[in-house]
Amino acid sequence: MKGVRYDKDSGKYQAQITVQGKKYALGRFDTLLEAQYARLSAEEEKEKGTFIKNSIFAGRYNIVSLGDWHVPYENREAIKAALKFVEKLQPNIIVLHEVHDFYKLSRFDKDPDRRDNLQTELDIATGYFNQVRAENPDARIILTKSNHLDRLRRYLWANAQGLSSLRSLEIENLLNLRANNIEYMESLLYNNVLFKHGNLVSKEAGMTARRELQAEGLSGVSGHTHRLAQIYRRDRSGNYMWIEGGCLCQLQPEYIEGVSNWQHGFSIVSFDNEDSNKYFAMPVPIIDGEVFIC
Ligand SMILES: [Fe+2]
Ligand SMILES: [Fe+2]
Numbered sequence: 001m002k003g004v005r006y007d008k009d010s011g012k013y014q015a016q017i018t019v020q021g022k023k024y025a026l027g028r029f030d031t032l033l034e035a036q037y038a039r040l041s042a043e044e045e046k047e048k049g050t051f052i053k054n055s056i057f058a059g060r061y062n063i064v065s066l067g068d069w070h071v072p073y074e075n076r077e078a079i080k081a082a083l084k085f086v087e088k089l090q091p092n093i094i095v096l097h098e099v100h101d102f103y104k105l106s107r108f109d110k111d112p113d114r115r116d117n118l119q120t121e122l123d124i125a126t127g128y129f130n131q132v133r134a135e136n137p138d139a140r141i142i143l144t145k146s147n148h149l150d151r152l153r154r155y156l157w158a159n160a161q162g163l164s165s166l167r168s169l170e171i172e173n174l175l176n177l178r179a180n181n182i183e184y185m186e187s188l189l190y191n192n193v194l195f196k197h198g199n200l201v202s203k204e205a206g207m208t209a210r211r212e213l214q215a216e217g218l219s220g221v222s223g224h225t226h227r228l229a230q231i232y233r234r235d236r237s238g239n240y241m242w243i244e245g246g247c248l249c250q251l252q253p254e255y256i257e258g259v260s261n262w263q264h265g266f267s268i269v270s271f272d273n274e275d276s277n278k279y280f281a282m283p284v285p286i287i288d289g290e291v292f293i294c
Contacts, residue, residue, distance in 0.1 A: 003039045004032070017042040017137050024137040025181050027130035038134040045087065045135060055089075061271040062091040065195055067223030068247035070101040070148070071125045077289035078248045078264040079128070085284075085291045087135040092274070094132060094139050095188055097197040097223055098146035099125050100175075101249075105151040126176060133180040141182045143175070146197035147224070192277045193269050198222030205229035205244060205263070213242040221245055221269060221281070226262035228283045243267045243283050 004015050007028065013035035015026035026038040064086055069079065086094065104118050132141060143149075149171060156164040167173060172184050187196035194216055202208045206229035212222050213233060219240045226247035233240045246265025253260070264286040271279040285292045 001036050001039060003042075004035045006032075015039040015042070015134075017046065019046055019138050024133070025179055026134045026137065028176075028179055029130075038130065041134050042137045045090070045137060057089060057268070057270050061274045061276070062089060063093040063095065063190060063193075063195065063269045063271070064089065064091040065095040065097070065221045065223070065243075065245050065267045065269075066248060067095075067097040067146075067197065067245050067266070068226050068249050069096075069099045069125075069128070070247075070249035071099055071128065072121050073101055073103070073250050073253060074124075074248055075250050075264060078286045081286050081289050081291050082248060082266050083131065083135065085293070086132070089268075090136060091139055091268075093188070093190065094136060094141045095144060095195045095221075096129075096132070096141065096182075097144045098148050099128065099143065100148055102148050102151040105155040122175065129175070129177070129180045129182060133182070141180065142188055142195075143171075143177060143182055143184050144188065144195065144197050145184075145186050147199060190269075191271060191275070191279075192219060193279065193281070194218055194220035195269075196220065196222050198224040201225050203261070205261070206231050209242040209244045212244075213240055219281075221267045223247065226260070228263040228265040228285055230281070230283050241281055243269075243281060245283060246285065248286075 003017050004013060007014050010028060012028040012030060013032050014028050015035040015038040017024050017026060017039060026042055029035040066082055100121060163169060172178065177184055187194060198212060200208050200211050201224060202211060205227035208225045209229050209231045212220060219242060221243045223245050225244050227244050228246035229244045231242055245267040246263045248264065251260055251262050265284050267283050269279050269281040
């Protein structure tokens with residue numbers, strides 16, 4: 001099949017597609033069938049390019065932020081709904097953050113009942129990366145830094161300094177991001193909106209958004225709190241907003257006592273065009289596996 005080939009070095013099947021003269025890697029797969037499926041899905045999406053023509057996002061420059069998946073403690077139903085929506089939207093940029101949990105490297109007490117293994121976690125997350133790339137062949141995809149991802153660096157520095165210089169342990173290499181043409185960045189400042197994971201946490205939805213806006217002095221989208229909210233501010237220098245983007249992880253992990261005040265969701269910032277500072281933005285709730293958006 002066109003766009004699918006066997007890579008002798010890795011022993012895997014590679015799929016790719018060319019859209020508007022640009023080649024997009026769709027991932028490496030153990031079986032020919034999986035690679036063919038990735039290619040066929042990408043072809044379908046390429047043809048469907050007009051899907052959003054009647055939506056409020058049509059003809060605009062759309063950026064989606066999907067955060068706090070915490071694989072392998074992700075909520076599959078919420079992810080399925082979010083990715084289905086994103087596939088239809090075909091955003092220009094997809095920002096991913098805190099996809100991995102890296103629980104085994106956590107400095108917090110480890111529950112022996114959590115019998116996960118780090119390689120399994122990496123494999124599941126890579127599966128999601130493959131899927132996002134295959135379903136959005138034209139999108140610029142960015143993974144931003146987060147505290148869970150940083151657990152690897154802290155672990156190495158604390159327990160295995162001798163290994164910390166290994167290139168194969170750098171995030172881009174360990175997560176095999178280049179295979180899916182995924183960029184790894186601290187954060188993304190696009191026009192006048194900042195996309196980052198964040199490290200502040202206040203108790204109620206919206207309180208962290210207020211603090212982030214105060215600290216950064218510009219509009220933005222962050223995660224980390226697992227809560228969903230949007231706040232606005234207008235002052236002499238202009239109009240600002242900040243979004244807390246919810247999460248895609250399980251809502252009731254065992255280390256939370258009582259009911260966790262977390263919400264499933266993601267965020268969209270829709271610019272008038274690629275170079276415009278004018279936009280509308282919204283947190284998008286996912287309730288019982290369904291995306292709620294007008
Ligand atoms: Fe998180
Ligand atoms: Fe976080």
